[in-house]
Amino acid sequence: MMESGSVRPHRVQSVARAFSLLEAVSAAPDGARLSDAAESVGLSRSTAHNLLATLESLGYVTQRSYAGRYVLTERLTELVRGSVGSDDALRELVHPLLGKLATISAETCYLAVPALRDYVYIDTVESPQLLKLAVPIGGHDPFFGTAIGHVLLAFRPATAQRLAHEQPDEWTRWKDTVAEVHKLGYALDLEDYQPGLCCAAVPVHQNGRVVAALGVSGPASRLPEERLRELSATASRLLTEAGMA
Template sequence: MLQSVQRAFDLLERIATHPEGARLSELADGAGLNRSTAHNLLASLEGLGYITQDKKGAAYRLTGKLNRLLRLDAEAEHALRARIRPVLKNVSQASGESTFLAFATGTDYLCVDAVQSDKPLHLAVRPGERKPLIGEALGHALLAADADLAHLVRADDPDRWERHAQEIADAERHGFALDLDSQQAGISCVAVAVTPRAAIAVAGPTTRLPESRLITIGQKIREALDKVRPANQEWL
């Protein structure tokens, strides 16, 4: 990441912790920057409309622009969930297993929607569950689909990345990621990226999900997504 971008976001985060506003001196000292550098970065953020000063020399405060961006992002995610919900239901019904949709959040993924299998023995997946991207089929599908996300995760934990690099490469080559009874005893999973930051997974007992069946389900998920994909290829 460019150092200036990293520093600018650091300043934004520091301002966010001061609802009453933060002055140049405390921002510069907290970020370990000289005041001239901090002032230039703050001036850029102010010019972009993300922060403001009531008057020259006053404390810096966040504007509503970030909140507006967050609302737009939330609306886009809601629209994606609504579009994918029928796919989750259809795939769950066809496979007889639990299906779920998750979004990448930093180096983790967050489950945002799920359809539970009606079989007595099944994997219970609940919206709100969060897991690391590395080591999970769903995470590997996302990492294979987004080079920037992969770079972030690899930099965060290079040793763990190397242990799973082949699985991620396989996911990129095949268009889906597999987890064959490796992360949770007795459970296997297949996952397909919907967008670079969202993916669908089907998971259940390994006794019902041998590798050949996981591959078939992965192909069926891709076909189902192709049928509902917007004409402009843009989900969000």
């Protein structure tokens, strides 16, 4: 007789089918057509379409404009990124640049990566000055209204698309700013997020894609707009020299 502890738990068919479709989409380098994805997991086109439409509305897949192929978004990666430890290699690469920028600016500098609904700080070098910004490693801040957040939205289209769907009011308010950040290559926060605090941020590239943002922040009295633009250029130069711009 089978012991109660060894009874196999009930499997929810719709959940299993959705994950099978995610695996099918992931296995297709150029994206999966609906018919191919449905056939590979043994589903009818209508069932596969309904499941993929649900996954698309949740931000896990999206359709490319050509041939209607489905591709994964970066949301699964962002779910995994709940733990700071997964970014040790990136932190090790960028930390020397943070140190250089902190020395040049005499302000707090930090590295942040996208999480699910906001971004998380994974490294920081604090300003030596008495009046400074304290950025806790593992702390979170929102995408909208912040220099770091606008850089990540400007250079990570899948993230922007998802947030536009999840927070349409905020997206409408800030979308022109995000477009300008993409054009300029950096973002400024002139007391938008917090009175008395100004920030600048630039994108960090790895393997041809933006994986993080590097920022510098401090009191508005020490960081007027012109100074922030200078520090943005300095940060971009440091990243370029390191092959990460």
